[in-house]
Amino acid sequence: MLSDTPIPNNHDITRAKSNCSACSLRELCLPVGLNEQEVEILGDLVNHKCRIQRGEYLHHTGSNFQSLYAVRRGFFKTYVLEQDGRQQVTGFHMTGELIGLDAISTEMHTCDAVALEDSEVCEIPFAKLEEMSRNIPSLMRHFHKIMSREIVKDHGVMMLLGSMKAEERLATFLLNLSHRFFKRGYSSSDFILRMTREEIGSYLGLKLETVSRAFSKLQEEEIIAVHNKHIQINDIDRLRNKIGTA
Amino acid sequence: MLSDTPIPNNHDITRAKSNCSACSLRELCLPVGLNEQEVEILGDLVNHKCRIQRGEYLHHTGSNFQSLYAVRRGFFKTYVLEQDGRQQVTGFHMTGELIGLDAISTEMHTCDAVALEDSEVCEIPFAKLEEMSRNIPSLMRHFHKIMSREIVKDHGVMMLLGSMKAEERLATFLLNLSHRFFKRGYSSSDFILRMTREEIGSYLGLKLETVSRAFSKLQEEEIIAVHNKHIQINDIDRLRNKIGTA
DNA sequence: CCTTTGAATTGATCTGGATCAAAACAAGGA
């Protein structure tokens, strides 16, 4: 059924695009159109590459904000705690994405960020970033676009939570993941989920049982194949049709 | 029941804090800690004060992005259209709030913005804002905080949509409005809603009938008084208790 | 004044997803 393809899955041992050695921002953290000199200057921006083990926290709610974190490798979730202790997942973050933008506003983190697999991040001291963006207009512009994109993304989630049915939500979620894996050079149709059904449910505003049932339904219809956390998308068009045509 | 109070309602003819003449950013658009000279420079930033009538649009989805808009007076809603034509309200915006941050990312507006009452906005050319913030660090910092606050706000809405019941959602919504009116010098317990039940429902992920029933329920419990769009909060503590104690 | 029109309320019913419960499964660890 699966033709052997040169495109790596995100669970292959060899990782796509993970062979760059120095932690420059050249290709992942803030891929701006810079000249060589600017890239070099930018090198100063990044403090150090930091390994984070599965289950370790990048920051907690209320902790002091100093730096943004660019995911270099791995997978994170961020969540806010409600008064009654339940957690609401606000996002999943993979290679090349920035964590901590919410903390700029109050200079305190407003969510917890935890690694869902062994990961690596670049720490980007925010004061330094602001300082440098003063002299590099394209960096400033790029940073503003990143923040703006975050807002747009959140509006998309609001739409999902506000008006989609369970199956539509899951389809949207899978298509989004698929797209993000694709952009990173991984297979868009064969990947491993790093989060549990409960975490997916929290993100999508559903209970874990409902998420599981939605997976099963999509599998029955032969649109996807589910083996625990291993997902294969067999018919992406029909998956797309699940959205907005309920 | 209502003691006559010096605090104006948002439906009084005399408006609180609306008597400033020039459209400087001094006190509303971007209230940064600036010295006199900087404030003067900043005056250049604002193109012109612009009147927008109820029902008029500030921008449409897909239109070219040039400027942010600071609400000077009045009330707006922003919404995104789904493929099937329904609209999902992404926010309500009142005096002092910024509209258009979502458009920075693609340089196209990603939502429609429409005035829900006769309003006035300041147009802030974004290129100019970036240019100036390069020379005024506190302006840059302030702008970043505004964007970040937007992200935090959206996370709050995600939490609301993802895990609250209808009554909790409406209580949260009313408390949020109350707080925003209060900060602007209006009564926090007596105000006029500018949006319909349907628009509230869209924002809160509920049908208009459910919104209406939730209003009625809160009124029965004598926590609020509802006369169409006129809302009075009689017992703000019990309203607060509605949240997270379901 | 009455008429029109859009908005809001209220009632009756239906249903998607929550909840409760149990079984199946997977990954470690002893």
Add this chain to the structure above:
DNA sequence: TCCTTGTTTTGATCCAGATCAATTCAAAGG
């Protein structure tokens, strides 16, 4: 190997909110 523990699936039931339908109400215009 067999436990243990956490995760996932599946089934049975229940309920909050959606849906459908009918009034009521408010504002604007003739």
